[in-house]
Amino acid sequence: MQVATSSGKYSVKHYPDTIQSWKKEGNYFYFYTSATILEIRVISDKIVRFRYAADGQFQRDFSYALSEKLEESPENFDIREWQESFEIYTTAIRVFVARENLRITITDTEGRIINQDETGFHWQYYLQKGGKIVYCTKLIQEGEAFYGLGDKPTDLNLRGKRVENFGTDAYGYAKDTDPLYRNIPFYYGLHNGIGYGIFFDNTFRTLFDFGSEREDASSFWARGGEMNYYFIYGPELLKVAESYARITGTAELPPLWALGYHQCRWSYFPDSRVREIGKEFRQRGIPCDALYLDIDYMDGFRCFTWSPDGFPDPKKLLKDLSDDGFKTVVIIDPGIKVDPDYPIYQELVQKGYACKRADGALMEGDVWPGKCAFPDFTDPKVRDWWAGLFQDLTAYGVRGVWNDMNEPAVFELGTFPEDVRHDYDGENVSHRKAHNVYGHLMSKATAAGLKKHLMPRRPFVITRSAYSGTQRWSSVWTGDNMSTWEHLWLASVQCQRLSVSGLSFAGSDIGGFIGEPSGELYTRWIQLGAFHPLMRTHSASNDTGFDQEPWSFGPEYEAVVKSFIQLRYRLLPYIYTTFWQYAAYGTPMLRPLAFVAQDDPETHDLNHEFLLGDSILISHVSEAGMLEKSVYLPEGNWYYYFNDARYAGKQAVTIPTPLSEMPIFVKAGAVVPQYPDMEWVGQRKVEEMILQVYFGEGITHSILYEDAGDHYAYKTGQYNLVRFKQASEPGLFRLKKKFVGRFEADYRHHRLKIHGLPFRPTSCMVDGVAHELPAEALQAAIVEIQLPRNFEEIILR
Structure with missing residues (x-):
């Protein structure tokens, strides 16, 4: 087959031919054709890696994504020979390799x-x-849906879409803009109740x-490198997610x-303004734990x-x-200003740590400081x-670092030219290979520095660009969004997609980075952001001098935002457990x-509804003036958070949406731990852990995880894992x-607040x-009981 290139020339597409020989070495299987080698590595009963040497020569087996803790653990596997194929089997799956052309078919044990x-x-x-462009094309199964791939700003189900991974500074992006900031080459397939994942x-x-391109085929390809992908069998999608984390690491x-x-704002300047912001939070009693300094804090x-x-006195300010x-x-x-009197620039150049062009000249480009050089x-x-x-x-006194512009972004060029050279941990490659991991490795180095110098306190890092595995050391946000209702919808979809792509610690710029939201839009965004793992307001400077704080839109909106x-702070024990x-x-x-x-x-095409953790379901208000909303509830029984109305699942229900509320549901049977009110973490000792218990028939399980909330003593056993089992009827x-x-x-003590009790109790037994x-307690709609912590x-009854 011949394919036209942009220059009008033709390049032949090559396909494997017949298998001529094969061998097994431990949990590796090798299949040899006249030119191509297929390596199949059985990592576990449900995880198999496929790696191809197009011309009979494998490249270096090296990855920035893989967890150092990844271990091989197949229980039982072997190979069978058939007339038309080879069959590698484990206790969970069968991998068939066609003798004629190396084509792969994967089935469960039932075929x-x-x-x-x-x-x-x-x-x-x-x-x-x-180099080579490497492809893999697969059949789309009937009714198949696709998910994952990081921050793509489009419908959760990717069926019918084509998307690209090439880290890009996408200022003011819109729905379906592609590519964006992050590069997560991992997706899910779901069909006939079967879930699987592929990490390329x-x-x-x-x-x-x-x-x-063709409605019955899916493909993934790369403009360089090897065809090297991991197949992950669920069949549950959440199990696929956990196996992906086994490969690329956990947070x-x-x-x-x-x-x-x-x-956060671009920018709180000078230090007196930062103090004013902090004072406003405390005087108004609005909880807040972190204040950010954007680029204007620098010289x-x-x-x-x-x-x-x-x-002038940052140490006193931060104290x-x-x-x-x-x-x-x-x-x-990442941009280090070109300035011979700037010590960090001097070190960068003198030590040979700066990125260079192919002819040896420094990679220089304009960013905020003007002309900059960039660490490799x-x-x-x-x-x-x-x-x-x-x-x-x-x-x-800095407690966290925010890595921005690390796609890398360069004003007049967009990003680095492709001829820029990189060490790549000893390989010496062009920017074509290093581009998608540049921000990933910057945030890794940042996290290592904070972890070392903040010890024994835990670091906090937030990065704009990322590759698979960044979750091991950093959080992310969705980038330079806009103050529109469309971007509120995108914030929900992107954070869900990032979460199932391994990057749960994610949030959006609440209210939008570009533009000025209305009070209604900002309030609805805060409501959604309260249920995202990272909850941060951030906005750009503008000519009007408008600041985007919780009190910026008047008392009516401030009251709802504050609530x-x-x-969010009351739910911290639940969020921390999650x-x-x-x-x-x-x-x-x-x-x-x-x-x-x-x-x-x-559920396959739903974008609005999601669960935070095991028990809380969210469906954000996504349009101006919305007075009610249809919400789909999955199977089971659900309590509406604001009035304890109970709804059966597997149906859509219509919920009123006054400004003071958004659709929040709690799963029947759940135990949701809560703190008393606080304005910041550590403000005072928690005298009582509240347990919001929702009556549910049958057996349900909930958990509470707790530790000191900082430091690393939890790694030596200084934590508690509390398991709850409700068995009611x-x-x-x-x-x-x-x-x-x-x-x-x-x-x-615990204060139990029992919701939805369908009878008036006449007796209580504790241990x-x-x-x-x-x-x-007997007369109230919510039965409250105080119990010792060790009950x-x-x-x-």
Whole structure:
């Protein structure tokens, strides 16, 4: 087959021919054709890697995405030979390799097709740039839906779409803009109740087509590198997500304050303005934990410096903010100003740490400081040097760092030219291969520096660009969005997509970065943001001098905004527990309904509804003036948060949406832990842990994870894992609690608030002993009971 190139020349597409020989080496299988080698590596019963050497020579087996903890653990596997194929089998799947052309068919143990090649692997020479373009084309199964691929600003189901991974500074992007900032080459397929994933570990520009060109075929390809992908079988989508995290790594627990509310602007300047913002939060009683300093805090935008005019005494400023409960997060970009008198620039050049063009000249380009040079973060020596630069910032009191412009972005060029050279941990490659991991490695070096210099406190990093595996050290946000209702919708979809793509610790610029939202839009965005793992307002400077803080839109909106930020803080134990699930297992924090009810076809194309954690369902208000909204509830019973009205699932229900509310539901049977009201994490000792318990028939399970909220003692057992089991039925409420751990929490009591109890209790037993219920508890719609922290069982009849 011949394909026209942009120059009008033709390049032949090459396909594997007949298998001539094969061999097995441990858990590796090799199949040899006249020119191509296929390597199949069985990592576990449900994870298999496929790697092709197009011309019989494998490239270096190296990846920036893989977790150092990835271990091979297949239980039972082997190979069988058939007339037309080879069959590699595990306890969960069968992998058939066609003798004629290496095409792959993967089935479950009952023979149901999970994933199947169409033309399969093929390639062509990249005549213009060198190397090869490698392809893999697969059949789309009947009714198949596709999800994942990071921050794509389009419908959650990617069926019918073509998208691209090439980190891009997409200022003011719109729906369907592509590519964007992040490069996550991982997607899910779902058909006939079967879920699987494919992680294409290739850092070149990669493209994915899910039936856009041909409705019955999906393809993924890269303009360089190898065809190297991991197949992950679920069949549950959430299990696929957890297996992907096994490959690329799980997050570490952040400091608890990082799950609070963050306030940012381009730019709070000078230091007196920063103090004013902090004072306003405390005087108004609006919770907030983090204040950000954008590029104007620097001396002429030179990274790791302070403006002598605007921030003459940063150490005192940051201490005063800390004394008032605020953590300070500062921006650091990759561009280092070309200035012979600037020590960091001197080191960068003298040590040979700067990126260079093919002819040896420095890679220079204009960014905020003017002409800049750029560190080569693919060099481990440069990463170590960069990490060391954070010592002074942390000594001043900086608690978090915000990496921006790291696609990398260059004003007049867009990004680096392709001839820029990179070390790539000893390989010496062009920017074509390094582009999609540049920001990934910058944030890795930043996190390493903060972790070292903040020890024993936990670091907080937020990055704009990322590759698979960035979740191991950083959070992300959705980039330079706009103050429109469309972008509020996009914020929900993008954060859901990022979550199932391994990057749960994500949020959007609440209110929009570009433009000025109305009070209604800002309030609705705050309501959504309260249920995103990262909750940050951020906005750009503008000629009107408009600032975007919770009080900027008048008392009516401020009251609602304050109430939702307060709700966020009350839910911190639940959110922190959900983060623990993510950190321990890789379970996405935000779960689209297709991921929790994949057997229900009604959920496959839903964009608005998602679960935060196991039990709280959100459907944000997405249009101006919306007075009611239809919300689809998955199977089960659900309580409307604001009035405890109970709804049966597997149907759409219509919910009123006054400004003070948004559709929030809690799953029947759930135990939702809550803190008392606070204005910042650590403001005061938590004297009582509140347990919001929602009556549900049958057996349901909930958990509470707790530790000190900072430091690393949890890694040596200083944590508690509290498991709840509700086993209730008509006329009986029973809640059991099991406690494991060695963390000594401040509180000594639980206050149970039991919602939806369908009977008036006449007796209460706590750990087998009669417990008197106060009269007011018996009369209230929500039954409240105070119990010691060490209770094990409560029964109401």
